[in-house]
Amino acid sequence: MRPLEMQTFAQPHVRTLEDYLAALERKSLLRFITCGSVDDGKSTLIGRLLYDSKMICDDQLAALKSDSKRHGTNGARLDFALLVDGLAAEREQGITIDVAYRYFATERRKFIVADTPGHEQYTRNMITGASTADAAVILIDACHGVQTQTRRHSYLASLIGIRHIVLAINKMDLVGYSKATFDAIVADYRAFADGIGLANFVAIPIAARDGDNVAFASAHMPWYEGATLIEHLDTVDVDIDRATLPFRMCVQWVNRPNASFRGFCGTIASGALRRGDPVFVLPGKRQSRIARIVTHDGDQNEAVAGQSVTLTLEDEIDASRGDVFCAGSALPGVADQIEATIVWMADEPMLPGRPYWLKIGAKQVVATITALKHSVNVNTLEQVAAKTLELNAIGICNLKFDQAIPVDAYAANAETGGFILIDRMTNATVGAGLTRFPLRRSRNIHWHSVDVTKRARAELKTQKPFVLWFTGLSGAGKSTIANLVEKRLHAAGRHTTMLDGDNVRHGLNKDLGFTDADRVENLRRAAEVAKLMVDAGLIVMASFISPFESERRMARDLFEPGEFIEIFVDTTLAAAEARDPKQLYAKARRGELTNFTGVDSPYERPANPEIAVDTSAMTADAASEAIIARLSALGLIHEV
Amino acid sequence: MRLSHLQRLEAESIHIIREVVAECDNPVMLYSIGKDSAVMLHLAIKAFYPAKPPFPLLHVDTTWKFKEMIAFRDKTARELGLELLIHINPEGLAAGINPFVHGSAIHTDVMKTQGLKQALDKWKFDAAFGGARRDEEKSRAKERIFSFRSTEHRWDPKQQRPELWHLYNARKHQGESIRVFPLSNWTELDVWQYIYQEGIPVVPLYFAARRPVIERDGMLMMLDDDRVPIRAGDSGQIKKVRFRTLGCYPLTGAIESEADTIEAVIEEMLATTMSERQGRVIDRDATASMEKKKQEGYF
Ligand SMILES: Nc1nc2c(ncn2[C@@H]2O[C@H](COP(=O)(O)OP(=O)(O)O)[C@@H](O)[C@H]2O)c(=O)[nH]1
Numbered sequence: 053m054r055p056l057e058m059q060t061f062a063q064p065h066v067r068t069l070e071d072y073l074a075a076l077e078r079k080s081l082l083r084f085i086t087c088g089s090v091d092d093g094k095s096t097l098i099g100r101l102l103y104d105s106k107m108i109c110d111d112q113l114a115a116l117k118s119d120s121k122r123h124g125t126n127g128a129r130l131d132f133a134l135l136v137d138g139l140a141a142e143r144e145q146g147i148t149i150d151v152a153y154r155y156f157a158t159e160r161r162k163f164i165v166a167d168t169p170g171h172e173q174y175t176r177n178m179i180t181g182a183s184t185a186d187a188a189v190i191l192i193d194a195c196h197g198v199q200t201q202t203r204r205h206s207y208l209a210s211l212i213g214i215r216h217i218v219l220a221i222n223k224m225d226l227v228g229y230s231k232a233t234f235d236a237i238v239a240d241y242r243a244f245a246d247g248i249g250l251a252n253f254v255a256i257p258i259a260a261r262d263g264d265n266v267a268f269a270s271a272h273m274p275w276y277e278g279a280t281l282i283e284h285l286d287t288v289d290v291d292i293d294r295a296t297l298p299f300r301m302c303v304q305w306v307n308r309p310n311a312s313f314r315g316f317c318g319t320i321a322s323g324a325l326r327r328g329d330p331v332f333v334l335p336g337k338r339q340s341r342i343a344r345i346v347t348h349d350g351d352q353n354e355a356v357a358g359q360s361v362t363l364t365l366e367d368e369i370d371a372s373r374g375d376v377f378c379a380g381s382a383l384p385g386v387a388d389q390i391e392a393t394i395v396w397m398a399d400e401p402m403l404p405g406r407p408y409w410l411k412i413g414a415k416q417v418v419a420t421i422t423a424l425k426h427s428v429n430v431n432t433l434e435q436v437a438a439k440t441l442e443l444n445a446i447g448i449c450n451l452k453f454d455q456a457i458p459v460d461a462y463a464a465n466a467e468t469g470g471f472i473l474i475d476r477m478t479n480a481t482v483g484a485g486l487t488r489f490p491l492r493r494s495r496n497i498h499w500h501s502v503d504v505t506k507r508a509r510a511e512l513k514t515q516k517p518f519v520l521w522f523t524g525l526s527g528a529g530k531s532t533i534a535n536l537v538e539k540r541l542h543a544a545g546r547h548t549t550m551l552d553g554d555n556v557r558h559g560l561n562k563d564l565g566f567t568d569a570d571r572v573e574n575l576r577r578a579a580e581v582a583k584l585m586v587d588a589g590l591i592v593m594a595s596f597i598s599p600f601e602s603e604r605r606m607a608r609d610l611f612e613p614g615e616f617i618e619i620f621v622d623t624t625l626a627a628a629e630a631r632d633p634k635q636l637y638a639k640a641r642r643g644e645l646t647n648f649t650g651v652d653s654p655y656e657r658p659a660n661p662e663i664a665v666d667t668s669a670m671t672a673d674a675a676s677e678a679i680i681a682r683l684s685a686l687g688l689i690h691e692v
Numbered sequence: 693m694r695l696s697h698l699q700r701l702e703a704e705s706i707h708i709i710r711e712v713v714a715e716c717d718n719p720v721m722l723y724s725i726g727k728d729s730a731v732m733l734h735l736a737i738k739a740f741y742p743a744k745p746p747f748p749l750l751h752v753d754t755t756w757k758f759k760e761m762i763a764f765r766d767k768t769a770r771e772l773g774l775e776l777l778i779h780i781n782p783e784g785l786a787a788g789i790n791p792f793v794h795g796s797a798i799h800t801d802v803m804k805t806q807g808l809k810q811a812l813d814k815w816k817f818d819a820a821f822g823g824a825r826r827d828e829e830k831s832r833a834k835e836r837i838f839s840f841r842s843t844e845h846r847w848d849p850k851q852q853r854p855e856l857w858h859l860y861n862a863r864k865h866q867g868e869s870i871r872v873f874p875l876s877n878w879t880e881l882d883v884w885q886y887i888y889q890e891g892i893p894v895v896p897l898y899f900a901a902r903r904p905v906i907e908r909d910g911m912l913m914m915l916d917d918d919r920v921p922i923r924a925g926d927s928g929q930i931k932k933v934r935f936r937t938l939g940c941y942p943l944t945g946a947i948e949s950e951a952d953t954i955e956a957v958i959e960e961m962l963a964t965t966m967s968e969r970q971g972r973v974i975d976r977d978a979t980a981s982m983e984k985k986k987q988e989g990y991f
Contacts, residue, residue: 077889080695080697081700150834151854153834161697162882304711307740309743317740318710319858346741347738348737348741356695360703362741373714409863471859472859479863481856484854
């Protein structure tokens with residue numbers, strides 16, 4: 053056993069290698085972010101942390117010494133900022149630097165520092181760096197006190213949910229190491245922090261350049277009895293938070309090496325689980341128990357948040373990528389609409405109504421911003437009315453997904469409540485989102501007032517919803533023309549659907565016959581379905597003989613003015629009977645069908661249809677052209 | 693149960709590896725035979741156990757690797773039962789590209805950078821895992837974990853995507869590809885500690901042994917074969933040396949060392965005062981910054 057000089061700065065002392073290796077194995081990990089405005093001393097502080105933790109090798113130190121002489125701002129002293137800088141050159145090359153990561157270690161912990169430079173891009177950069185941080189060090193220049201920037205950094209830190217905030221009041225040497233100055237800044241900050249719900253923070257007076265209270269207690273500030281920055285970061289407890297939340301794991305990959313093994317791979321987002329624990333698989337709420345926790349080093353009895361595991365279940369459950377395993381005690385909502393805070397990260401502004409890819413956990417869906425309620429001014433925290441979100445803007449939005457997915461409020465669980473938005477054309481990551489709450493649970497079937505109106509749904513599709521009600525004799529050409537019209541609308545990007553008399557009778561109305569009562573009921577149901585679809589924002593083609601004026605009126609009355617477009621597909625009975633595509637006239641004439649319109653049941657010609665086309669005089673194509681032209685003239689559609 | 697820093701790093705890397713396999717059509721793991729590749733491969737094995745990693749290994753050979761590396765490579769692939777693809781730039785081979793004649797920059801560009809692009813095109817890989825770490829070098833500190841390349845394999849610094857939480861955006865257009873670095877947040881010490889704790893086999897060149905070397909331009913070069921042009925004044929000697937990084941033997945400096953076990957290597961590293969890449973000629977080549985190399989397609 054050879055003695056070994058410890059290479060960390062917390063009390064260097066002699067140890068054996070075996071002791072050292074054993075201590076290394078117990079080291080924990082802390083990720084933190086440093087926030088400060090230009091010249092607060094952020095680079096100096098990070099350089100100092102690297103230097104004091106002996107992360108700087110001789111060759112780098114030699115380079116630092118010569119660089120300090122040439123470019124340093126501190127005369128003969130080492131300029132630690134130069135250790136981490138190199139950013140100016142990169143900026144000249146037009147390289148966007150959002151976050152740079154640095155590493156150092158103490159005896160107890162390994163640290164990952166997210167360094168987020170940039171002035172204009174600050175919100176985007178800081179949100180990115182903060183999204184994985186356990187703690188934030190907010191720098192304040194003692195000469196300037198709490199600044200607008202300080203407020204912005206603190207707001208963003210609280211938004212992203214960092215619970216451990218350190219206020220590092222730097223350049224204490226320039227204010228004569230004054231306790232009064234320090235106390236005044238802390239009091240000032242506390243007043244503001246209370247307002248944004250940042251109840252807990254720890255303030256430390258430091259001089260980054262000289263190292264006071266960074267790694268070593270300052271000889272200049274005997275009045276400060278608290279921990280140095282490193283001592284504090286070394287001991288702040290962060291692991292507990294995630295492990296005590298309800299169990300969640302997003303299925304990342306299904307491992308099927310052979311027919312007898314089906315393993316669900318994923319990283320435990322929160323909580324803990326033991327073999328035999330009951331689990332729910334969402335969506336769908338299928339239930340089973342954990343059969344095995346499989347690892348390369350043998351099965352485990354338990355696993356905790358942060359571990360990447362492979363689970364097998366006691367029951368054959370067909371879970372797939374994106375599904376979420378949860379503890380039964382607290383299930384996330386399953387929703388297709390949420391309210392969320394969105395931080396916009398792209399040069400192209402966010403447009404409500406435009407669909408984006410949304411990635412949450414291991415799930416990807418299509419999401420549309422249905423409403424932008426307001427944006428937030430990050431400097432004043434005021435709510436501002438907004439129509440779009442520009443780069444670095446933050447807004448409160450409603451989103452709608454193309455399917456219902458499990459989602460937690462971000463405040464309750466960042467891993468299952470945070471998401472990114474991806475541009476569907478460029479594939480760029482354009483936004484970060486924090487779920488505030490699910491708006492509606494898809495399986496909640498209570499009738500309640502909905503926030504998303506017919507109009508909102510239609511706006512999402514950038515169209516006016518309406519129904520084209522095709523009426524006319526059997527064989528007049530209703531279905532053919534409706535079909536052509538739908539094709540045209542569809543090709544123009546309109547969201548449409550088709551309700552055809554014959555088809556409806558095969559499904560929804562298959563219990564109905566052709567008595568007058570049944571005919572009325574048939575049309576009532578068809579009209580109600582058409583209305584639901586118009587409510588969904590769709591353009592509906594409905595083709596029904598609908599021979600009676602009263603039923604057509606009944607249907608019309610279900611809709612708002614302008615939504616019901618009656619199209620009379622006119623032709624002579626002789627012409628229709630000559631076509632007789634389904635040989636129905638022939639059957640009716642032979643008496644095999646009764647109550648057949650035109651034969652033994654009347655057809656009441658519409659008195660005032662919005663559109664009339666005469667198929668004994670024009671082709672189906674020409675008829676559909678005429679209809680499209682008329683819809684344009686009525687202002688219902690543009691540019692088809 | 694509180695996780696150690698290595699447990700966290702391991703979990704993060706496994707998460708990244710699985711994410712790539714789930715989102716990409718045709719991934720490959722670049723296997724450069726060094727300690728970082730050894731750790732990355734071990735993590736891939738763990739990620740898919742009891743199945744095998746669902747992708748092949750790719751080695752872009754330059755024909756100038758240490759013989760022990762090649763032997764170790766073949767043995768590793770065989771023992772793990774993994775598919776190993778080997779690519780050597782045929783044009784470079786035909787042109788007789790040679791670090792002694794053409795210099796390190798041209799050799800690296802032709803045999804490594806161009807060779808890698810050829811291989812990725814040949815097998816149409818849309819994602820390639822690499823073992824680079826952010827602590828290796830200043831310009832890597834800001835590299836993303838998922839790093840996007842155009843259809844020409846170019847790295848466009850303006851098109852890199854912010855990485856939030858553990859959500860990686862792997863969407864790309866036809867022909868574009870991603871380089872993925874699962875060891876981004878590991879340091880050199882983490883890598884060695886993990887190799888020690890997990891008992892991962894590594895090339896014996898990492899451990900000190902008596903080896904034939906000559907001193908060239910302040911660097912100890914191992915005489916791995918007889919292709920080294922001997923200059924007047926060169927004096928071959930046998931020294932107890934080891935390597936901190938492994939690459940092409942004419943470009944990789946040995947260090948004199950007594951560390952012949954993994955514990956001794958870790959101990960030596962704790963006491964050392966030189967950074968890891970110092971021994972690599974490529975990084976000292978002033979004409980080509982790392983940034984520029986990356987834009988051109990170097991890993
Ligand atoms: N007097 C004094 N100057 C400091 C201290 N910390 C940093 N500085 C100086 O403040 C200036 C800005 O520091 P820098 O680290 O580059 O700031 P950044 O823009 O936040 O990264 C430099 O001239 C530093 O030397 C300190 O504790 N005391």
